[in-house]
Amino acid sequence: MKVNLKSSKPIFQQIVEGMQSAIAGGVYKAGERVPSTRDLAIKLKVNPNTVQKAYEELVRSGVLVSMRNRGKFVAKRAEHSATKQSELAIAEAFRNGVDIARASGLTNKKIKELLDRVIKASEGKAIA
Protein backbone atom coordinates (compact mmCIF):
# COMPACT_ATOMS: atom_id res chain seq x y z
CA MET A 1 0.00 0.00 0.00
CA LYS A 2 1.26 3.46 -0.88
CA VAL A 3 -0.02 6.96 -0.33
CA ASN A 4 -0.20 9.24 -3.35
CA LEU A 5 0.26 12.87 -2.32
CA LYS A 6 -0.59 14.11 -5.82
CA SER A 7 -4.07 12.59 -5.64
CA SER A 8 -7.02 14.77 -4.65
CA LYS A 9 -8.40 11.77 -2.76
CA PRO A 10 -7.95 12.25 1.01
CA ILE A 11 -5.18 10.09 2.51
CA PHE A 12 -7.62 8.29 4.85
CA GLN A 13 -9.74 7.33 1.80
CA GLN A 14 -6.62 6.04 -0.01
CA ILE A 15 -5.88 3.86 3.03
CA VAL A 16 -9.49 2.57 3.12
CA GLU A 17 -9.32 1.63 -0.56
CA GLY A 18 -5.76 0.28 -0.27
CA MET A 19 -6.84 -1.99 2.58
CA GLN A 20 -9.93 -3.12 0.62
CA SER A 21 -7.77 -3.99 -2.39
CA ALA A 22 -5.26 -5.77 -0.13
CA ILE A 23 -8.07 -7.88 1.36
CA ALA A 24 -9.74 -8.47 -2.03
CA GLY A 25 -6.32 -9.48 -3.39
CA GLY A 26 -5.62 -11.91 -0.53
CA VAL A 27 -2.82 -10.00 1.22
CA TYR A 28 -4.87 -10.23 4.44
CA LYS A 29 -7.28 -13.15 4.75
CA ALA A 30 -10.48 -13.48 6.80
CA GLY A 31 -9.69 -13.79 10.52
CA GLU A 32 -6.16 -12.40 10.18
CA ARG A 33 -4.97 -9.38 12.13
CA VAL A 34 -4.12 -6.24 10.14
CA PRO A 35 -1.19 -3.96 11.15
CA SER A 36 -1.77 -1.75 14.20
CA THR A 37 -2.60 1.93 13.68
CA ARG A 38 0.88 2.86 14.86
CA ASP A 39 2.70 0.35 12.62
CA LEU A 40 0.73 1.32 9.51
CA ALA A 41 1.20 5.06 10.27
CA ILE A 42 4.98 4.56 10.51
CA LYS A 43 5.05 2.34 7.40
CA LEU A 44 3.08 4.84 5.29
CA LYS A 45 4.69 7.88 7.04
CA VAL A 46 1.32 9.43 7.82
CA ASN A 47 -0.42 10.80 10.89
CA PRO A 48 -1.74 7.99 13.16
CA ASN A 49 -5.07 9.88 13.41
CA THR A 50 -5.47 9.42 9.64
CA VAL A 51 -4.92 5.64 9.87
CA GLN A 52 -7.28 5.52 12.84
CA LYS A 53 -9.97 7.27 10.78
CA ALA A 54 -9.49 4.81 7.88
CA TYR A 55 -9.72 1.82 10.25
CA GLU A 56 -12.90 3.22 11.84
CA GLU A 57 -14.41 3.49 8.36
CA LEU A 58 -13.41 -0.12 7.56
CA VAL A 59 -14.96 -1.33 10.83
CA ARG A 60 -18.16 0.63 10.07
CA SER A 61 -18.42 -0.92 6.61
CA GLY A 62 -17.89 -4.42 8.03
CA VAL A 63 -14.53 -5.12 6.36
CA LEU A 64 -12.63 -5.16 9.69
CA VAL A 65 -13.69 -6.23 13.16
CA SER A 66 -12.25 -4.47 16.19
CA MET A 67 -11.42 -6.61 19.22
CA ARG A 68 -10.67 -4.83 22.47
CA ASN A 69 -6.95 -4.86 23.32
CA ARG A 70 -6.24 -7.31 20.51
CA GLY A 71 -6.37 -5.10 17.44
CA LYS A 72 -8.33 -5.21 14.22
CA PHE A 73 -9.08 -8.35 12.23
CA VAL A 74 -10.37 -9.05 8.73
CA ALA A 75 -14.08 -9.91 9.01
CA LYS A 76 -15.52 -13.14 7.63
CA ARG A 77 -16.84 -12.56 4.10
CA ALA A 78 -14.73 -9.39 4.05
CA GLU A 79 -13.17 -10.41 0.71
CA HIS A 80 -16.62 -10.21 -0.85
CA SER A 81 -17.42 -6.93 0.88
CA ALA A 82 -14.01 -5.44 0.00
CA THR A 83 -14.48 -6.38 -3.67
CA LYS A 84 -17.90 -4.69 -3.63
CA GLN A 85 -16.42 -1.57 -1.98
CA SER A 86 -13.60 -1.47 -4.56
CA GLU A 87 -16.21 -1.59 -7.34
CA LEU A 88 -18.15 1.26 -5.70
CA ALA A 89 -14.98 3.39 -5.57
CA ILE A 90 -14.30 2.67 -9.25
CA ALA A 91 -17.93 3.53 -10.17
CA GLU A 92 -17.51 6.83 -8.28
CA ALA A 93 -14.36 7.64 -10.30
CA PHE A 94 -16.26 6.89 -13.56
CA ARG A 95 -19.12 9.09 -12.36
CA ASN A 96 -16.76 12.04 -11.88
CA GLY A 97 -15.53 11.54 -15.46
CA VAL A 98 -19.11 11.36 -16.78
CA ASP A 99 -20.04 14.58 -14.86
CA ILE A 100 -17.14 16.42 -16.49
CA ALA A 101 -18.00 15.01 -19.94
CA ARG A 102 -21.66 16.10 -19.55
CA ALA A 103 -20.57 19.59 -18.45
CA SER A 104 -18.48 19.81 -21.63
CA GLY A 105 -21.65 18.99 -23.62
CA LEU A 106 -20.72 15.44 -24.69
CA THR A 107 -23.54 13.02 -25.64
CA ASN A 108 -23.92 9.56 -24.01
CA LYS A 109 -22.76 7.99 -27.27
CA LYS A 110 -19.61 10.13 -27.33
CA ILE A 111 -18.93 9.37 -23.64
CA LYS A 112 -19.18 5.61 -24.29
CA GLU A 113 -16.86 5.94 -27.30
CA LEU A 114 -14.33 7.79 -25.15
CA LEU A 115 -14.51 5.10 -22.44
CA ASP A 116 -13.96 2.38 -25.07
CA ARG A 117 -10.94 4.28 -26.33
CA VAL A 118 -9.53 4.58 -22.79
CA ILE A 119 -10.05 0.84 -22.16
CA LYS A 120 -8.32 -0.04 -25.45
CA ALA A 121 -5.44 2.33 -24.74
CA SER A 122 -5.03 0.83 -21.27
CA GLU A 123 -5.02 -2.74 -22.71
CA GLY A 124 -2.34 -1.63 -25.15
CA LYS A 125 -0.29 -0.33 -22.27
CA ALA A 126 -0.83 -3.55 -20.30
CA ILE A 127 0.44 -5.70 -23.21
CA ALA A 128 3.38 -3.38 -23.87
Added chain:
Amino acid sequence: MSTVTQTETIAMSPKPMVPIDVEINGLTKAYGDTIVVDNLSLSIAKGSFLGLIGANGAGKSTTLKMLAGMLETTRGSASVLGTPIEQLGPKELARIGYVPDSHQIYRWMTIHEAVWFCRRLNPNWNDNQCAELLKLFRLDEKKKVKSLSKGMLAKLGLALALSHEPDLLFLDEPMSGLDPIASEEFLDGVLKTVSQRDCTVILSSHSIDDVQRMSDSICLLHEGKMLAHRQTENILHDTKCIRFVYDGNAEPPTLPSTIRSRNDEREWLITVEKFSPLMLEKLASSPGVSCVSVEDMTLEEVYKDYVRGQS
Protein backbone atom coordinates in the same frame (compact mmCIF):
# COMPACT_ATOMS: atom_id res chain seq x y z
CA MET B 1 -8.62 39.64 -6.92
CA SER B 2 -9.89 39.48 -3.36
CA THR B 3 -9.23 36.31 -1.45
CA VAL B 4 -11.17 34.43 1.12
CA THR B 5 -9.69 33.76 4.51
CA GLN B 6 -11.10 30.48 5.52
CA THR B 7 -11.21 28.81 8.87
CA GLU B 8 -13.33 25.72 8.87
CA THR B 9 -15.95 25.70 11.55
CA ILE B 10 -15.68 21.97 12.08
CA ALA B 11 -13.49 20.69 14.92
CA MET B 12 -9.84 20.51 13.92
CA SER B 13 -9.51 16.98 15.16
CA PRO B 14 -10.83 13.59 14.08
CA LYS B 15 -12.19 13.10 17.61
CA PRO B 16 -15.12 15.33 18.53
CA MET B 17 -15.47 16.97 21.97
CA VAL B 18 -11.78 16.75 22.83
CA PRO B 19 -10.22 19.58 24.85
CA ILE B 20 -8.44 22.44 23.12
CA ASP B 21 -4.64 22.50 23.73
CA VAL B 22 -3.83 25.70 21.84
CA GLU B 23 -6.20 28.67 21.60
CA ILE B 24 -5.05 31.79 19.74
CA ASN B 25 -7.10 35.00 19.51
CA GLY B 26 -5.89 37.94 17.44
CA LEU B 27 -2.23 37.19 18.18
CA THR B 28 -0.01 39.95 16.78
CA LYS B 29 3.72 40.66 16.88
CA ALA B 30 5.20 43.90 15.61
CA TYR B 31 8.72 45.34 15.65
CA GLY B 32 8.08 49.08 15.40
CA ASP B 33 5.92 49.55 12.32
CA THR B 34 6.74 46.12 10.92
CA ILE B 35 4.03 43.56 11.66
CA VAL B 36 5.40 40.02 11.48
CA VAL B 37 2.34 38.16 12.83
CA ASP B 38 -0.95 39.86 12.06
CA ASN B 39 -4.10 39.10 14.04
CA LEU B 40 -3.77 35.31 14.03
CA SER B 41 -6.68 33.29 15.45
CA LEU B 42 -7.07 29.52 15.54
CA SER B 43 -7.51 26.61 17.91
CA ILE B 44 -5.94 23.16 18.01
CA ALA B 45 -7.60 20.18 19.67
CA LYS B 46 -5.67 17.86 22.00
CA GLY B 47 -3.91 15.06 20.15
CA SER B 48 -4.12 16.69 16.74
CA PHE B 49 -1.34 17.70 14.38
CA LEU B 50 -1.22 21.17 12.80
CA GLY B 51 1.03 21.95 9.84
CA LEU B 52 2.20 25.53 9.26
CA ILE B 53 3.12 26.35 5.67
CA GLY B 54 4.60 29.66 4.58
CA ALA B 55 7.66 31.22 2.97
CA ASN B 56 10.53 32.70 4.98
CA GLY B 57 9.17 35.72 6.84
CA ALA B 58 5.59 34.40 6.86
CA GLY B 59 5.58 34.47 10.67
CA LYS B 60 5.80 30.73 11.41
CA SER B 61 8.79 30.84 13.80
CA THR B 62 7.61 34.02 15.52
CA THR B 63 4.21 32.40 16.17
CA LEU B 64 5.81 29.27 17.65
CA LYS B 65 8.22 31.31 19.79
CA MET B 66 5.31 33.35 21.21
CA LEU B 67 3.34 30.16 21.94
CA ALA B 68 6.36 28.64 23.72
CA GLY B 69 6.65 31.73 25.92
CA MET B 70 9.99 32.72 24.39
CA LEU B 71 8.81 35.97 22.81
CA GLU B 72 6.55 38.74 24.09
CA THR B 73 3.35 39.42 22.15
CA THR B 74 2.33 42.88 20.91
CA ARG B 75 -1.45 42.35 20.87
CA GLY B 76 -3.96 39.55 21.20
CA SER B 77 -3.94 36.54 23.46
CA ALA B 78 -3.10 32.86 23.40
CA SER B 79 -3.19 29.97 25.81
CA VAL B 80 -1.42 26.65 25.65
CA LEU B 81 -2.39 23.61 27.74
CA GLY B 82 -4.98 25.83 29.43
CA THR B 83 -2.48 28.51 30.59
CA PRO B 84 -2.19 32.03 29.10
CA ILE B 85 1.24 32.22 27.40
CA GLU B 86 2.41 35.18 29.52
CA GLN B 87 1.86 33.06 32.65
CA LEU B 88 3.81 29.98 31.46
CA GLY B 89 6.06 28.83 34.31
CA PRO B 90 8.47 25.91 34.83
CA LYS B 91 5.58 23.50 35.48
CA GLU B 92 3.87 24.27 32.17
CA LEU B 93 7.11 24.58 30.20
CA ALA B 94 8.08 21.08 31.34
CA ARG B 95 5.07 19.83 29.35
CA ILE B 96 6.16 21.58 26.15
CA GLY B 97 8.80 20.32 23.71
CA TYR B 98 10.45 22.73 21.28
CA VAL B 99 12.73 21.75 18.40
CA PRO B 100 14.18 24.68 16.41
CA ASP B 101 15.98 24.49 13.06
CA SER B 102 19.32 25.41 14.65
CA HIS B 103 20.09 23.41 17.75
CA GLN B 104 21.32 25.15 20.87
CA ILE B 105 23.26 22.25 22.38
CA TYR B 106 26.71 22.90 23.87
CA ARG B 107 29.09 21.68 21.20
CA TRP B 108 31.86 20.71 23.64
CA MET B 109 29.64 18.20 25.44
CA THR B 110 29.35 14.52 24.61
CA ILE B 111 25.83 13.24 23.84
CA HIS B 112 25.87 11.57 27.29
CA GLU B 113 26.65 14.94 28.93
CA ALA B 114 23.97 16.75 26.88
CA VAL B 115 21.41 14.16 28.03
CA TRP B 116 22.56 14.51 31.68
CA PHE B 117 22.30 18.33 31.41
CA CYS B 118 18.75 18.31 29.97
CA ARG B 119 17.65 15.59 32.39
CA ARG B 120 18.47 17.85 35.35
CA LEU B 121 16.36 20.67 33.86
CA ASN B 122 13.25 18.57 33.23
CA PRO B 123 11.31 17.01 36.14
CA ASN B 124 9.30 14.76 33.78
CA TRP B 125 12.39 13.18 32.17
CA ASN B 126 11.90 9.56 31.10
CA ASP B 127 15.20 7.62 30.94
CA ASN B 128 13.69 4.68 29.04
CA GLN B 129 12.17 6.97 26.42
CA CYS B 130 15.52 8.74 26.02
CA ALA B 131 17.45 5.47 25.66
CA GLU B 132 14.94 4.21 23.08
CA LEU B 133 15.18 7.39 21.01
CA LEU B 134 19.01 7.42 21.10
CA LYS B 135 18.92 3.80 19.92
CA LEU B 136 16.32 4.54 17.20
CA PHE B 137 18.47 7.40 15.92
CA ARG B 138 21.73 5.39 16.29
CA LEU B 139 23.24 8.14 18.45
CA ASP B 140 26.40 6.99 20.26
CA GLU B 141 26.47 8.59 23.73
CA LYS B 142 30.28 8.81 23.69
CA LYS B 143 30.33 11.09 20.62
CA LYS B 144 30.94 14.82 20.96
CA VAL B 145 28.09 17.10 19.86
CA LYS B 146 30.52 19.05 17.64
CA SER B 147 31.32 15.89 15.67
CA LEU B 148 27.67 15.30 14.67
CA SER B 149 26.34 15.89 11.14
CA LYS B 150 23.39 18.27 10.71
CA GLY B 151 21.03 15.29 10.47
CA MET B 152 22.38 13.64 13.65
CA LEU B 153 22.23 16.96 15.48
CA ALA B 154 18.56 17.40 14.48
CA LYS B 155 17.81 13.89 15.73
CA LEU B 156 19.60 14.58 19.03
CA GLY B 157 17.51 17.77 19.38
CA LEU B 158 14.34 15.75 18.82
CA ALA B 159 15.42 13.00 21.26
CA LEU B 160 16.06 15.62 23.96
CA ALA B 161 12.73 17.34 23.27
CA LEU B 162 10.75 14.09 23.40
CA SER B 163 12.46 12.51 26.42
CA HIS B 164 10.54 14.61 28.89
CA GLU B 165 7.32 13.29 27.30
CA PRO B 166 5.79 16.61 26.28
CA ASP B 167 2.03 17.02 25.89
CA LEU B 168 2.64 19.73 23.31
CA LEU B 169 5.42 19.66 20.72
CA PHE B 170 6.56 22.60 18.58
CA LEU B 171 8.68 21.60 15.58
CA ASP B 172 10.06 24.76 13.99
CA GLU B 173 11.41 23.78 10.58
CA PRO B 174 13.40 20.99 12.22
CA MET B 175 14.18 19.24 8.96
CA SER B 176 15.49 22.19 6.96
CA GLY B 177 18.77 21.27 5.33
CA LEU B 178 18.47 17.56 6.16
CA ASP B 179 18.97 14.94 3.47
CA PRO B 180 15.89 12.83 2.52
CA ILE B 181 16.98 9.81 4.62
CA ALA B 182 17.68 11.91 7.74
CA SER B 183 14.33 13.72 7.25
CA GLU B 184 12.51 10.40 7.03
CA GLU B 185 14.21 9.05 10.17
CA PHE B 186 13.36 12.28 11.99
CA LEU B 187 9.68 11.94 11.02
CA ASP B 188 9.72 8.26 12.08
CA GLY B 189 10.86 9.41 15.54
CA VAL B 190 8.03 11.94 15.70
CA LEU B 191 5.45 9.38 14.51
CA LYS B 192 6.60 6.69 16.95
CA THR B 193 6.32 9.10 19.85
CA VAL B 194 3.05 10.82 18.98
CA SER B 195 1.35 7.49 18.24
CA GLN B 196 2.28 6.28 21.75
CA ARG B 197 0.87 9.32 23.50
CA ASP B 198 -1.92 11.82 22.87
CA CYS B 199 0.61 14.52 22.01
CA THR B 200 -0.46 17.72 20.23
CA VAL B 201 2.01 18.84 17.56
CA ILE B 202 2.59 21.99 15.51
CA LEU B 203 5.05 21.45 12.65
CA SER B 204 6.30 24.33 10.58
CA SER B 205 8.08 23.21 7.44
CA HIS B 206 9.05 24.13 3.91
CA SER B 207 8.41 20.54 2.89
CA ILE B 208 4.78 20.65 1.79
CA ASP B 209 4.75 16.86 1.27
CA ASP B 210 5.74 16.23 4.91
CA VAL B 211 3.11 18.64 6.20
CA GLN B 212 0.47 16.98 4.02
CA ARG B 213 1.37 13.49 5.31
CA MET B 214 1.47 14.41 8.96
CA SER B 215 -1.17 17.07 9.58
CA ASP B 216 -4.82 16.85 10.58
CA SER B 217 -5.19 20.49 9.63
CA ILE B 218 -3.04 22.96 7.71
CA CYS B 219 -2.58 26.68 8.27
CA LEU B 220 -1.28 28.73 5.34
CA LEU B 221 0.59 31.88 6.38
CA HIS B 222 1.78 34.73 4.17
CA GLU B 223 3.50 37.92 5.36
CA GLY B 224 2.18 37.39 8.87
CA LYS B 225 -1.43 36.82 7.82
CA MET B 226 -3.36 33.58 7.88
CA LEU B 227 -4.69 32.84 4.39
CA ALA B 228 -6.50 29.65 5.35
CA HIS B 229 -6.81 27.08 8.12
CA ARG B 230 -8.46 23.94 6.81
CA GLN B 231 -8.62 20.22 7.44
CA THR B 232 -5.96 18.50 5.33
CA GLU B 233 -8.38 15.99 3.82
CA ASN B 234 -10.70 18.78 2.64
CA ILE B 235 -8.13 21.02 1.01
CA LEU B 236 -7.33 18.84 -2.00
CA HIS B 237 -10.81 17.37 -2.22
CA ASP B 238 -12.56 20.77 -2.41
CA THR B 239 -10.00 23.06 -4.05
CA LYS B 240 -9.97 22.75 -7.85
CA CYS B 241 -8.78 24.70 -10.85
CA ILE B 242 -11.49 25.36 -13.44
CA ARG B 243 -10.36 26.05 -17.00
CA PHE B 244 -12.53 27.52 -19.77
CA VAL B 245 -12.39 29.58 -22.92
CA TYR B 246 -14.24 32.90 -22.85
CA ASP B 247 -14.99 34.82 -26.02
CA GLY B 248 -17.26 37.69 -25.03
CA ASN B 249 -17.24 41.45 -24.67
CA ALA B 250 -18.22 41.76 -21.00
CA GLU B 251 -16.24 40.49 -17.97
CA PRO B 252 -16.16 36.68 -17.82
CA PRO B 253 -18.48 34.92 -15.33
CA THR B 254 -17.26 34.84 -11.72
CA LEU B 255 -17.39 31.83 -9.42
CA PRO B 256 -18.12 31.67 -5.68
CA SER B 257 -15.20 30.94 -3.28
CA THR B 258 -12.61 32.06 -5.85
CA ILE B 259 -9.04 32.06 -4.52
CA ARG B 260 -7.31 33.17 -7.71
CA SER B 261 -8.40 34.10 -11.20
CA ARG B 262 -6.10 34.68 -14.19
CA ASN B 263 -6.22 34.48 -17.97
CA ASP B 264 -3.98 34.05 -20.97
CA GLU B 265 -5.83 35.66 -23.88
CA ARG B 266 -9.19 33.84 -24.01
CA GLU B 267 -8.21 30.94 -21.74
CA TRP B 268 -9.24 31.48 -18.11
CA LEU B 269 -8.10 29.59 -15.03
CA ILE B 270 -10.06 30.04 -11.82
CA THR B 271 -9.05 28.32 -8.58
CA VAL B 272 -12.00 27.81 -6.25
CA GLU B 273 -11.94 26.80 -2.60
CA LYS B 274 -15.25 24.89 -2.62
CA PHE B 275 -15.69 23.12 -5.94
CA SER B 276 -19.05 21.69 -6.98
CA PRO B 277 -19.94 20.07 -10.36
CA LEU B 278 -22.80 22.60 -10.57
CA MET B 279 -20.17 25.28 -11.22
CA LEU B 280 -19.22 23.51 -14.46
CA GLU B 281 -22.83 23.28 -15.59
CA LYS B 282 -23.44 26.95 -14.80
CA LEU B 283 -20.27 28.00 -16.63
CA ALA B 284 -21.02 25.81 -19.66
CA SER B 285 -24.42 27.48 -20.06
CA SER B 286 -23.01 31.05 -19.76
CA PRO B 287 -22.83 33.06 -23.00
CA GLY B 288 -19.40 33.13 -24.63
CA VAL B 289 -18.02 30.23 -22.51
CA SER B 290 -16.74 26.99 -24.06
CA CYS B 291 -14.32 24.09 -23.34
CA VAL B 292 -15.03 23.94 -19.58
CA SER B 293 -12.88 21.48 -17.63
CA VAL B 294 -11.74 20.94 -14.06
CA GLU B 295 -8.31 19.92 -12.74
CA ASP B 296 -7.10 18.47 -9.45
CA MET B 297 -4.35 20.40 -7.69
CA THR B 298 -1.38 19.49 -5.53
CA LEU B 299 -1.07 21.11 -2.10
CA GLU B 300 1.88 23.13 -3.42
CA GLU B 301 -0.28 24.53 -6.26
CA VAL B 302 -3.07 25.34 -3.79
CA TYR B 303 -0.62 27.17 -1.51
CA LYS B 304 0.85 29.17 -4.42
CA ASP B 305 -2.63 30.16 -5.64
CA TYR B 306 -3.61 31.37 -2.16
CA VAL B 307 -0.45 33.50 -2.05
CA ARG B 308 -0.68 34.79 -5.65
CA GLY B 309 -4.39 35.47 -5.25
CA GLN B 310 -3.38 38.13 -2.71
CA SER B 311 -1.82 40.39 -5.33
